[in-house]
Amino acid sequence: MFFSVREMEARKLEFETSFRPGEIEFVGKQLRQRGDLQVSGSAEWIEATGEIRVRGRIKGQFEADCDRCLEPVLFPADTCFDLFYRPVDQEASRSEREIDSGEAEIGYYEGEGLELEDIVREQVLLTLPLQWVCMEDCKGICPVCGQNRNTTCCNCKTVAVDDRWSALRNF
Ligand SMILES: [Zn+2]
Ligand SMILES: [Zn+2]
Known part of the structure; x- marks a missing residue:
């Protein structure tokens, strides 16, 4: 229009x-x-x-x-x-x-x-x-097995990535 x-x-x-x-x-x-x-x-x-x-x-x-x-x-x-x-x-x-x-x-x-x-x-x-x-x-998708974490408990072990140094690396 x-x-x-x-x-x-x-x-x-x-x-x-x-x-x-x-x-x-x-x-x-x-x-x-x-x-x-x-x-x-x-x-x-x-x-x-x-x-x-x-x-x-x-x-x-x-x-x-x-x-x-x-x-x-x-x-x-x-x-x-x-x-x-x-x-x-x-x-x-x-x-x-x-x-x-x-x-x-x-x-x-x-x-x-x-x-x-x-x-x-x-x-x-x-x-x-x-x-x-x-x-x-919302729990999102499991990065290991790809399942929807809201509907399934996949029990995958996810390693928490220490991101404290990444900001410094950019300098
Ligand atoms: Zn969602
Ligand atoms: Zn999983």
Whole structure:
């Protein structure tokens, strides 16, 4: 779905749509979308500043492998967003830009407008955890026999590696 400035000049755009798994590619972490991703909201062009404001909500479910035991972990994503996008060319004309904390909320658009898919991809990745673990105390996979330690007690002897000197070796 494309929000064109020309269209938004005439009116605010309301949208309600859904994306099937695979329609938006989520890179990294082998993230899998489960079921439809619901996206609704509005997009408007602010004449005074040339900015595009997009507000909305994303709802869906994602799955990735547990970082420790590799079992699939489900993560519900439900996030609201309120974003401002500035035209790139306007920004380029300002040689030195002051960076304050508020700037982080502002994105940029190029040319005729914005693609909803790009916004959704970015917002979803921001919502999801950096670490995927199936449970707080997941025991992970045994490095010796490769079994899932949450479900089996393999009794392998693992030698604790003394890592105190590795930091010094880097000097
Ligand atoms: Zn796990
Ligand atoms: Zn083992």
